[in-house]
Amino acid sequence: MDESFDAIKKAVASFNPQQTIIPIRSGFNYQSPSTGLIEFMPLYEKGEEVTLKVVGYHPDNPKDHNLPTILSTISMYDTQTGSMTGIMDGVFLTALRTGAASALASVLLAKPGSSNLGLIGCGAQSVTQLHAISRVFPIATVRIYDVDTEAMLSFKERVDVLGLDVNIEISNLEDIISESDIVCTCTSIAVGEGPLFTGMKSKEHLHINAVGSDFPGKVELPIEFLNNSFVCPDFLEQAVIEGECQQMQRDKIGSDLATVAQNASDYESKKYERTVFDSTGWALEDEAMMRLFVQYAEELQIGEHIEIEAVNNDVKNPYSFLQKPVR
Amino acid sequence: MDESFDAIKKAVASFNPQQTIIPIRSGFNYQSPSTGLIEFMPLYEKGEEVTLKVVGYHPDNPKDHNLPTILSTISMYDTQTGSMTGIMDGVFLTALRTGAASALASVLLAKPGSSNLGLIGCGAQSVTQLHAISRVFPIATVRIYDVDTEAMLSFKERVDVLGLDVNIEISNLEDIISESDIVCTCTSIAVGEGPLFTGMKSKEHLHINAVGSDFPGKVELPIEFLNNSFVCPDFLEQAVIEGECQQMQRDKIGSDLATVAQNASDYESKKYERTVFDSTGWALEDEAMMRLFVQYAEELQIGEHIEIEAVNNDVKNPYSFLQKPVR
Numbered sequence: 001m002d003e004s005f006d007a008i009k010k011a012v013a014s015f016n017p018q019q020t021i022i023p024i025r026s027g028f029n030y031q032s033p034s035t036g037l038i039e040f041m042p043l044y045e046k047g048e049e050v051t052l053k054v055v056g057y058h059p060d061n062p063k064d065h066n067l068p069t070i071l072s073t074i075s076m077y078d079t080q081t082g083s084m085t086g087i088m089d090g091v092f093l094t095a096l097r098t099g100a101a102s103a104l105a106s107v108l109l110a111k112p113g114s115s116n117l118g119l120i121g122c123g124a125q126s127v128t129q130l131h132a133i134s135r136v137f138p139i140a141t142v143r144i145y146d147v148d149t150e151a152m153l154s155f156k157e158r159v160d161v162l163g164l165d166v167n168i169e170i171s172n173l174e175d176i177i178s179e180s181d182i183v184c185t186c187t188s189i190a191v192g193e194g195p196l197f198t199g200m201k202s203k204e205h206l207h208i209n210a211v212g213s214d215f216p217g218k219v220e221l222p223i224e225f226l227n228n229s230f231v232c233p234d235f236l237e238q239a240v241i242e243g244e245c246q247q248m249q250r251d252k253i254g255s256d257l258a259t260v261a262q263n264a265s266d267y268e269s270k271k272y273e274r275t276v277f278d279s280t281g282w283a284l285e286d287e288a289m290m291r292l293f294v295q296y297a298e299e300l301q302i303g304e305h306i307e308i309e310a311v312n313n314d315v316k317n318p319y320s321f322l323q324k325p326v327r
Numbered sequence: 328m329d330e331s332f333d334a335i336k337k338a339v340a341s342f343n344p345q346q347t348i349i350p351i352r353s354g355f356n357y358q359s360p361s362t363g364l365i366e367f368m369p370l371y372e373k374g375e376e377v378t379l380k381v382v383g384y385h386p387d388n389p390k391d392h393n394l395p396t397i398l399s400t401i402s403m404y405d406t407q408t409g410s411m412t413g414i415m416d417g418v419f420l421t422a423l424r425t426g427a428a429s430a431l432a433s434v435l436l437a438k439p440g441s442s443n444l445g446l447i448g449c450g451a452q453s454v455t456q457l458h459a460i461s462r463v464f465p466i467a468t469v470r471i472y473d474v475d476t477e478a479m480l481s482f483k484e485r486v487d488v489l490g491l492d493v494n495i496e497i498s499n500l501e502d503i504i505s506e507s508d509i510v511c512t513c514t515s516i517a518v519g520e521g522p523l524f525t526g527m528k529s530k531e532h533l534h535i536n537a538v539g540s541d542f543p544g545k546v547e548l549p550i551e552f553l554n555n556s557f558v559c560p561d562f563l564e565q566a567v568i569e570g571e572c573q574q575m576q577r578d579k580i581g582s583d584l585a586t587v588a589q590n591a592s593d594y595e596s597k598k599y600e601r602t603v604f605d606s607t608g609w610a611l612e613d614e615a616m617m618r619l620f621v622q623y624a625e626e627l628q629i630g631e632h633i634e635i636e637a638v639n640n641d642v643k644n645p646y647s648f649l650q651k652p653v654r
């Protein structure tokens with residue numbers, strides 16, 4: 001996680017939109033056979049590579065199919081030849097990078113020394129939210145809540161592996177919002193059913209990482225909280241379509257993550273105000289993670305060489321693999 | 328090839344844009360480190376699957392890297408869970424489907440009994456153009472031309488495997504345009520350097536399959552030929568951006584392939600006029616081919632099961648594969 005955090009921090013700090021081209025993601029969403037979406041997140045690093053994450057969000061997966069809500073793969077293509085140079089899992093990568101991105105935003109916008117963390121939504125993403133944030137803040141108390149009681153009750157056991165010295169308390173929305181220094185919302189709230197709460201008291205420096213809002217019509221935070229906070233989207237053009245920012249007027253939205261990271265001293269005072277990181281998921285984070293994973297795969301000699309593209313000896317003959325006439 | 332032709336014919340005949348959603352492709356193009364592009368071609372078949380072809384076009388590949396100009400992979404995703412259900416080569420698939428699409432357009436728009444075929448451009452795509460068209464027309468003479476002499480001279484040997492009883496003649500642009508009943512243009516002419524020819528005489532029923540035009544600014548046919556022909560794009564919205572249709576006024580463009588195929592008798596008279604199939608490459612063709620290939624892979628028990636998505640026993644725990652604490 002520390003290396004994931006460093007990789008994403010470095011990528012965000014050096015992000016230059018003239019050099020790294022990131023279109024907003026596109027895809028398909030539907031209500032049948034399941035409620036879900038499949039989206040494509042491309043990135044083009046000039047002179048180097050193209051990466052493409054394909055990500056599915058199907059909130060009924062855990063209960064109906066014993067599968068994660070988010071399923072994903074990510075692939076990389078060489079811009080010299082167009083050849084696919086690698087394909088790998090995007091499920092674990094997405095969980096790690098979503099956690100690391102929240103940790104980075106929290107370092108930039110949450111109060112130094114924050115020790116009270118709140119987690120609303122106790123699914124797969126909440127595990128890496130806690131993990132990442134616990135690496136950069138002295139977290140002592142974690143208040144958790146999920147409408148799914150089973151997810152809430154199993155959370156402690158799931159984070160055992162992190163070996164954290166923290167007090168994990170099953171809590172409720174009101175206490176989480178009022179007592180926390182940092183909150184992560186990572187829910188599967190349905191389109192049209194948000195926000196998760198309204199009109200609750202909070203500390204003046206509360207920082208919220210709004211992770212679950214990633215779909216048109218799906219929101220986690222109330223508009224009055226957003227309008228009274230400094231809201232930092234990961235990727236503005238995407239956030240206004242599917243993030244918390246879709247609720248907001250453009251002129252009320254704050255600077256994006258790269259701007260804050262690249263001009264951190266200008267935003268120092270935000271650490272003592274209410275702030276929101278509108279995390280819709282940014283292809284830059286995925287590319288940084290895929291590069292890290294490829295580096296690990298090479299060092300550890302894991303992964304396997306698979307031939308997918310049909311490349312024959314005779315590049316101008318699609319049939320050069322054949323021995324006898326075809327029909 | 329016969330099955331590829333049937334699969335594409337069936338897909339086009341039953342194409343319903345309310346049921347099968349096909350956005351225009353998008354991607355990145357560049358001049359460095361090579362001239363090329365990488366594009367994404369998604370398709371969503373409601374209630375069934377999403378397919379995504381990733382296709383690279385790098386015209387220097389054959390000479391600089393001994394690789395095909397077009398490199399490609401295609402993958403399929405289940406809309407129940409978002410899981411990737413398969414990934415396979417798209418290089419051979421693209422060559423087959425591009426040939427089959429030209430054959431289908433030729434059956435719909437070329438003069439019955441056409442026996443003179445012209446091929447301008449003798450790379451990988453020309454092989455499957457000849458193959459496909461020879462399966463649906465009594466081709467006796469094939470006139471070929473390529474600015475790359477080596478490609479022109481090696482063509483005959485490359486199509487040997489097809490076992491065709493045809494006379495293959497090295498020719499020139501003027502003779503090809505004047506003598507052929509059907510012409511396929513499948514060149515890598517550079518952006519801004521088209522058209523391939525101007526002001527040449529042709530038979531009144533000449534049908535051209537314009538295969539190579541698939542990039543903004545890249546065109547193969549002269550505007551005067553297009554304006555005096557019935558021009559049928561595979562996918563209108565894409566063809567006006569990157570096909571021959573980018574040269575034309577909207578009101579001069581004819582019906583698209585699905586419209587012609589679904590109302591063939593209305594277009595019977597076009598077989599005796601000059602016609603053009605503006606083939607930019609349509610994701611519907613790719614999906615039909617992937618389904619066919621998957622069916623073959625299952626029947627023949629080829630292919631292999633690979634686990635790419637990281638799916639653990641505990642779907643809410645990204646770390647459930649770990650035995651010991653992480654940092």
